[in-house]
Structure formats: C-alpha cells, structure tokens
Amino acid sequence: xxxxxxxxxxxxxxxxxxxxxxxxxxxxxxxxxxxxxxxxxxxxxxxxxxxxxxxxxxxxxxxxxxxxxxxxxxxxxxxxxxxxxxxxxxxxxxxxxxxxxxxxxxxxxxxxxxxxxxxxxxxxxxxxxxxxxxxxxxxxxxxxxxxxxxxxxxxxxxxxxxxxxxxxxxxxxxxxxxxxxxxxxxxxxxxxxxxxxxxxxxxxxxxxxxxxxxxxxxxxxxxxxxxxxxxxxxxxxxxxxxxxxxxxxxxxxxxxxxxxxxxxxxxxxxxxxxxxxxxxxxxxxxxxxxxxxxxxxxxxxxxxxxxxxxxxxxxxxxxxxxxxxxxxxxxxxxxxxxxxxxxxxxxxxxxxxxxxxxxxxxxxxxxxxxxxxxxxxxxxxxxxxxxxxxxxxxxxxxxxxxxxxxxxxxxxxxxxxxxxxxxxxxxxxx
Amino acid sequence: xxxxxxxxxxxxxxxxxxxxxxxxxxxxxxxxxxxxxxxxxxxxxxxxxxxxxxxxxxxxxxxxxxxxxxxxxxxxxxxxxxxxxxxxxxxxxxxxxxxxxxxxxxxxxxxxxxxxxxxxxxxxxxxxxxxxxxxxxxxxxxxxxxxxxxxxxxxxxxxxxxxxxxxxxxxxxxxxxxxxxxxxxxxxxxxxxxxxxxxxxxxxxxxxxxxxxxxxxxxxxxxxxxxxxxxxxxxxxxxxxxxxxxxxxxxxxxxxxxxxxxxxxxxxxxxxxxxxxxxxxxxxxxxxxxxxxxxxxxxxxxxxxxxxxxxxxxxxxxxxxxxxxxxxxxxxxxxxxxxxxxxxxxxxxxxxxxxxxxxxxxxxxxxxxxxxxxxx
Numbered sequence: 157x158x159x160x161x162x163x164x165x166x167x168x169x170x171x172x173x174x175x176x177x178x179x180x181x182x183x184x185x186x187x188x189x190x191x192x193x194x195x196x197x198x199x200x201x202x203x204x205x206x207x208x209x210x211x212x213x214x215x216x217x218x219x220x221x222x223x224x225x226x227x228x229x230x231x232x233x234x235x236x237x238x239x240x241x242x243x244x245x246x247x248x249x250x251x252x253x254x255x256x257x258x259x260x261x262x263x264x265x266x267x268x269x270x271x272x273x274x275x276x277x278x279x280x281x282x283x284x285x286x287x288x289x290x291x292x293x294x295x296x297x298x299x300x301x302x303x304x305x306x307x308x309x310x311x312x313x314x315x316x317x318x319x320x321x322x323x324x325x326x327x328x329x330x331x332x333x334x335x336x337x338x339x340x341x342x343x344x345x346x347x348x349x350x351x352x353x354x355x356x357x358x359x360x361x362x363x364x365x366x367x368x369x370x371x372x373x374x375x376x377x378x379x380x381x382x383x384x385x386x387x388x389x390x391x392x393x394x395x396x397x398x399x400x401x402x403x404x405x406x407x408x409x410x411x412x413x414x415x416x417x418x419x420x421x422x423x424x425x426x427x428x429x430x431x432x433x434x435x436x437x438x439x440x441x442x443x444x445x446x447x448x449x450x451x452x453x454x455x456x457x458x459x460x461x462x463x464x465x466x467x468x469x470x471x472x473x474x475x476x477x478x479x480x481x482x483x484x485x486x487x488x489x490x491x492x493x494x495x496x497x498x499x500x501x502x503x504x505x506x507x508x509x510x511x512x513x514x515x516x517x518x519x520x521x522x523x524x525x526x527x528x529x530x531x532x533x534x535x536x537x538x539x540x541x542x543x544x545x546x547x548x549x550x551x552x553x554x555x556x557x558x559x560x561x562x563x564x565x566x567x568x569x570x571x572x573x574x575x576x577x578x579x580x581x582x583x584x585x586x
Numbered sequence: 587x588x589x590x591x592x593x594x595x596x597x598x599x600x601x602x603x604x605x606x607x608x609x610x611x612x613x614x615x616x617x618x619x620x621x622x623x624x625x626x627x628x629x630x631x632x633x634x635x636x637x638x639x640x641x642x643x644x645x646x647x648x649x650x651x652x653x654x655x656x657x658x659x660x661x662x663x664x665x666x667x668x669x670x671x672x673x674x675x676x677x678x679x680x681x682x683x684x685x686x687x688x689x690x691x692x693x694x695x696x697x698x699x700x701x702x703x704x705x706x707x708x709x710x711x712x713x714x715x716x717x718x719x720x721x722x723x724x725x726x727x728x729x730x731x732x733x734x735x736x737x738x739x740x741x742x743x744x745x746x747x748x749x750x751x752x753x754x755x756x757x758x759x760x761x762x763x764x765x766x767x768x769x770x771x772x773x774x775x776x777x778x779x780x781x782x783x784x785x786x787x788x789x790x791x792x793x794x795x796x797x798x799x800x801x802x803x804x805x806x807x808x809x810x811x812x813x814x815x816x817x818x819x820x821x822x823x824x825x826x827x828x829x830x831x832x833x834x835x836x837x838x839x840x841x842x843x844x845x846x847x848x849x850x851x852x853x854x855x856x857x858x859x860x861x862x863x864x865x866x867x868x869x870x871x872x873x874x875x876x877x878x879x880x881x882x883x884x885x886x887x888x889x890x891x892x893x894x895x896x897x898x899x900x901x902x903x904x905x906x907x908x909x910x911x912x913x914x915x916x917x918x919x920x921x922x923x924x925x926x927x928x929x930x931x932x933x934x935x936x937x938x939x940x941x942x943x944x945x946x947x948x949x950x951x952x953x954x955x956x957x958x959x960x961x962x
Contacts, residue, residue: 187675187710188610188674188675189611189668189670189673189675190610190710191712191714191727192670192946193615193908193947194712194729195868195909196866196868197727199716201718203719454780454782455778456718456771456777456779457719457777508776525776525777529778574719578780581767581780583782584826585819585864586615586617586866
C-alpha cells in the first residue's frame with residue numbers, strides 16, 4: 157500500500173509542476189526600471205539645415221483639366237478677377253407625349269428655369285448679387301476658348317437673370333434662373349441647335365460664389381420646364397451634356413460644365429512658385445538630396461521650409477491650405493505637367509499641410525519625413541525621383557494663390573530642408 | 587508528505603499569470619544572464635555537485651559517469667521582481683538551458699550538449715521625452731532581445747584508472763540575439779519613428795579538460811578547466827567586436843561517507859573580464875567567483891528505487907554590472923530527484939530562491955528547474 161501511495165504522489169507532483177511550467181507564457185511589457193537598468197537605449201539626434209536641395213522647381217498651370225473642376229467658381233471682383241461658368245445642353249428635350257397619346261413637338265412652355273446650387277466661398281457675400289444667364293452657343297467656334305466665349309456675353313444673348321440675396325444664404329443656396337421662353341422656343345424649333353448657357357455674376361462690389369458642377373449629381377445644374385398646363389404631366393428636366401470635343405474619346409462628358417477665367421490677378425513673378433488660384437496652379441519640386449539622408453540615417457523630422465512671398469491683392473486676408481503630395485511618376489516622365497498629376501494619395505507619406513494667409517510673409521514648413529523614407533534607394537536606384545507637388549486642397553475652384561520663393565531666388569529665401577536624424581542606430585552591443 | 591506536495595503544487599500554480607522580463611532587471615545586463623550550465627539535479631543542491639554531475643555540461647570527465655546512452659533536457663522558468671527605488675517590475679522568462687546526449691563506444695564515452703551560456707531575453711517599453719528640432723517631445727522607447735549565446739560542446743571521456751575518469755571537450759560558442767529597438771513619437775508631432783531590427787551572431791571556441799577522482803571511498807573530487815578561445819560578435823553580418831571566451835576553473839568535492847547522504851561543495855572562478863572587449867565602454871564586466879554547498883539524501887523509494895532530496899546554497903557575482911557596480915546573487919535551493927520506469931528515467935526538480943543585489947537595486951527571483959533524463 158505504501159509504495160503505491162508513494163508512487164502516485166511524486167508522479168502527481170511532477171505532473172503538476174510540468175503543467176504549471178507548461179502554462180508559462182512570456183509577455184513583454186516592462187520598463188518601469190528603465191532607463192537606469194536599461195543602458196544603451198538612448199539615441200543621438202542631429203539637427204541640421206540642408207540648403208541647395210532643389211534640383212528642379214516649377215510652377216505649373218492647368219489644374220485640374222477643364223471641365224473636371226467641382227465646384228465651379230463664379231466671380232466678379234472688379235478689375236482683378238472675372239470668372240464665368242458655362243453649362244452645355246447639347247441635347248434638349250423637344251417633344252413630349254400626353255398620357256395615352258402620340259408624341260408631339262413642344263408647343264407649350266411654362267416655368268422654364270435653370271436650376272443651380274450655389275456655395276459660399278471665403279469672400280463675403282454682398283447684400284444683393286445678380287446672376288445672368290446668356291446664350292453663348294456658337295457651333296461654328298471652338299467655344300471652350302475664352303476669346304470665343306466672352307464676346308457672347310452681350311445683352312442680346314441674355315436669357316434670364318436671378319437676384320441672389322445674402323439673407324437666407326446659408327452654406328448653400330439653390331436658385332432658379334428664369335429663362336426667356338420665346339428665345340427658348342426658337343432654340344427648340346431648330347432641332348440641331350444646342351443650348352450653351354454662360355453664367356456671369358455681378359454685384360455692386362466684389363462677389364464670388366461656387367456653382368455645383370454636374371459631378372455633384374442631382375445637386376448639379378439642370379434645365380427644367382413644363383410642357384403642358386396639366387400638372388399631371390411631369391416637368392421636363394435636362395441635365396448638362398456636351399457632344400464636343402469628339403477627340404479624345406470621352407472628353408466631351410467633362411465639357412458638360414466648366415468655369416473659365418476672363419480676368420485673373422497678376423501673380424506670376426520671376427523666381428517664384430505658385431499654388432492655387434485660377435487657372436489652377438501646382439508647384440513641382442524635385443530634390444537633390446544627399447544619398448546619406450535617404451539611405452544611411454534614420455530621419456525623425458524633415459521639414460521643407462519655404463519662404464512665402466506675400467500677395468497683397470484681392471485675397472490677401474484669406475487663408476489657404478497647401479498640401480504636399482509625393483510624385484509617383486517614374487524617371488522616364490520628363491513632362492512635369494503630367495508628372496504633377498501622378499501623385500500618391502493625399503496623406504500618404506506626407507500627412508502634413510501648410511495653412512497660411514495669402515498676404516503673409518515669412519517661413520512656412522511642411523513635414524515630409526515620410527517622403528524621405530520613400531526615396532530610399534534599392535540596389536543603388538530610387539524607384540521614382542525625389543519629388544513632391546504642392547497643391548491646394550481642391551484645384552481650380554477658388555481664387556486664392558500663395559507664392560513662395562523658388563530655388564532661383566536669393567540664397568536666404570530659397571527652399572531648404574530642416575532635418576533631425578539619427579546618424580546610425582547600432583543598438584545591440586551593450 | 588502528500589500535503590506538502592499539494593501545497594507546493596498550489597504555490598507553483600499561483601505563480602501565474604506570468605509577466606516576462608526585460609533588460610530592466612539586474613540579471614540581464616550586458617550580454618545576459620549566465621545560467622551556470624547546471625542541471626536541475628545540481629541546482630537543487632546549490633550547484634555543489636556540478637563538477638561530478640554528468641547532466642551539467644561543465645566537467646567533460648563526468649560523461650564517463652553516465653549510463654552507456656542517455657538523453658537529458660531541462661526547462662527553467664524564472665519569475666523575478668526587480669526593485670529600483672519606488673519602481674517595481676515583475677518579469678518572467680522561460681529558458682530551456684540544457685539539452686544533452688551521451689553514449690559510449692568501448693571504453694570511450696562521448697557526449698554532445700547544448701547549454702545556455704548567456705541568456706539575453708528581455709523586452710521593455712517606457713515613456714520619456716526627447717528634443718527634436720529644438721522641441722521637447724514625448725516619446726516611447728522600446729527595446730527587445732530574444733536569444734542567447736549557447737555553448738555547444740562535444741566531449742569525450744574515459745575511465746583511466748578504477749577511481750579516475752578524465753575527459754576533454756571542444757566548445758563552440760554560438761547563437762544569436764534577435765533585437766528590436768525603436769523610438770516613436772505622437773502622430774500629432776509629425777515626427778517619424780525610428781526602428782531597428784537586427785541580429786547579433788556569436789562565434790567562439792574553447793577547450794575544456796576535466797577529471798573526476800575518488801581518492802578515498804568516502805570522497806569524490808571533480809575538477810575542470812575551460813581555456814579561453816576567441817569570441818566574436820557580428821551584427822547583421824558586420825563584425826562588431828572580438829574578445830575571448832571567458833576561462834573557467836572549477837573544483838568540487840562530495841563526501842559520501844554517511845550512508846544515503848552526499849555532502850558537496852564547489853568553487854568556480856570565471857574570468858568574465860575576458861569578454862569585456864565584446865561590449866562598449868559602458869559595459870562593466872567582473873570576474874566571478876561562485877561558491878556552492880549542498881546536501882543530497884535518499885528520499886522515499888519510488889518503485890523500489892530511492893528518490894533524492896536536495897538542499898543547497900549558492901553565492902556568486904554576475905558577470906555584468908549595473909554601471910560600475912557589481913551584481914551579487916545568492917541562492918537558496920531545494921530539489922527532488924525522482925526515478926521513473928525502474929531507473930530508466932529520472933525527473934529532477936529544483937526550486938531556487940535567488941536574491942540579487944547591487945547599489946540601489948534589488949531583485950528576487952524564483953527559478954523552477956525541471957530536468958528529464960532518459961536512459962534507454
């Protein structure tokens with residue numbers, strides 16, 4: 157009996173210990189006695205400023221492509237800025253069918269109006285403003301060119317006007333611009349004739365709003381009219397569409413509505429970089445960085461410092477956000493305008509942005525240590541050039557422009573890079 | 587007896603949930619914690635019998651003492667609590683410090699073993715602040731290491747006289763530490779984090795000689811010597827430093843004149859300072875003297891074979907200090923040796939209570955060593 161009990165007891169003991177030992181799990185979460193008992197875990201951080209870091213910089217215009225701006229700026233700011241909106245209705249509804257009857261031409265028109273949704277900009281609205289709608293159709297001209305369009309904003313071509321009051325204008329306001337029924341009948345009568353409407357805003361003083369583009373779907377522009385006194389018959393709604401240009405294929409859809417600048421402030425200057433405004437501008441900067449910076453050190457902070465050149469014009473007191481985006485165009489892409497469109501998504505690699513007032517001067521900074529890490533070479537070559545693009549939050553939809561000194565400016569105001577880095581991490585040897 | 591065993595089992599179970607260790611401890615300074623390369627049987631007796639123990643891969647002559655063929659492995663969890671001023675850290679690490687196999691061809695016994703030489707397993711993360719571009723920023727610093735230097739030994743031994751065994755062994759110091767290190771900053775600061783993942787590899791060699799003799803029927807003496815060979819460390823395949831494998835000299839004796847009892851003592855000297863060049867100037871290295879004394883008595887029989895009960899004490903200094911201060915370690919140990927399968931197997935259990943101390947900091951640890959030996 158005794159040996160049996162002794163046999164069972166030690167085995168149970170061993171089993172229990174084995175189970176307790178086997179249940180042990182490592183969990184690494186201490187540090188309360190650091191740094192005293194954790195030597196060698198400090199990092200030497202070097203702060204320095206790199207100058208002459210720009211290989212190429214250029215202000216590029218034409219952003220976005222015509223017709224893709226959304227929303228569209230509509231502004232009249234005295235001698236400085238005149239921006240108008242074109243809305244094309246190249247296909248109009250010219251016939252209708254009474255319920256249970258045959259299709260027939262439209263002979264009755266009522267409630268004819270162009271409906272647009274307006275948005276506020278940073279420019280204070282005057283108490284009263286007017287939006288005029290003109291028939292700017294000219295199928296014989298390349299009517300996307302400002303020189304062809306602007307002469308058609310004449311009283312003879314006026315289709316209708318609406319008054320916009322600042323009272324009751326919240327963040328947005330939908331207005332109906334009543335159009336001349338007789339002129340519209342004449343347009344409908346010519347079955348081949350499109351209708352291209354130009355909008356112009358005017359007020360006693362400076363005025364600027366944005367018009368929702370057709371990209372906004374049901375909030376975009378629409379032509380609406382009744383074709384029967386019978387209210388059971390649905391209101392005809394025509395949305396913008398364009399049949400031209402025919403090449404390249406598909407681009408005509410972008411031309412359904414767009415804004416164009418008749419007059420813009422003079423902001424160009426030598427040795428300057430521009431971001432924003434109309435036509436939309438972006439700045440392309442390709443860096444000439446030392447290899448050690450991208451390959452050999454751990455960068456904690458890399459702030460691009462730009463010296464802002466103040467613009468004292470119409471938007472001097474307005475603030476603007478400038479984003480930095482990584483250029484993904486490869487080395488083979490030599491067209492900077494195209495390279496400036498092949499960008500990493502906003503917030504990728506460069507999460508920072510510059511918020512500045514147009515009329516301010518001084519140094520602004522953009523944190524781009526994430527970009528520096530992207531430019532690390534692999535087998536001696538970087539996958540794409542070390543370049544970024546500075547762009548507004550939304551291209552081509554508002555007038556503020558910020559201006560910076562370029563690499564061709566005097567040395568004191570050229571772009572520079574303020575970096576903090578760890579020369580080499582060699583943790584491990586106690 | 588059974589109630590005591592039950593209490594011990596409950597105590598062991600109560601150790602969990604476990605928290606694992608960090609460099610922020612006294613044991614894991616420098617290149618890590620020296621396990622001593624002692625078996626559970628030797629540890630249970632304060633390490634006093636290690637020079638005569640075939641399962642402890644330090645004296646190659648003991649290989650001839652074992653059975654014709656044997657396999658031995660050991661697991662050794664350690665739970666420790668470090669106190670530094672008001673800061674207290676509980677930690678836990680699990681080691682597998684020894685695996686060995688022995689055999690014999692004719693009169694020559696041979697053995698191969700892998701034993702943990704210096705265990706450098708830790709992880710820590712703590713908050714501090716760092717000046718970046720002239721701005722003081724909060725940051726989190728983290729460091730972790732996993733791995734150890736391992737002593738891979740091949741030993742041969744034989745009985746040259748009825749009371750004398752001699753042995754020799756080749757040692758290869760191998761192994762790696764997988765390291766992760768980094769500092770991160772709040773996203774809102776816009777400052778990037780830095781990280782390093784690297785591997786440190788070790789390469790060294792040494793030779794050891796040993797002898798076990800019984801000059802008197804009541805006395806068994808063992809002695810061994812490990813020479814100093816080159817020891818190098820590489821980090822990510824880049825040579826980092828070169829030093830020497832620390833030389834070791836050990837001497838142990840057991841008095842077996844009392845029936846069913848063995849009284850043992852051992853002294854060992856390791857010249858850890860020979861490793862000093864392997865570290866930076868900030869690493870302090872101290873030669874260590876280890877003294878152990880222990881008692882082993884026959885316990886209750888299991889399947890007709892007596893089990894063994896062990897008690898011992900051990901005192902040593904650790905090779906790597908904190909700053910310029912040496913770390914002392916004192917251990918009280920107890921253990922059991924339980925034969926299984928009519929002596930073809932053996933389970934050895936050792937429980938150690940270690941107290942480590944240096945200027946301004948103390949550390950207490952429980953180490954449970956469980957060794958499994960098979961003699962097919």
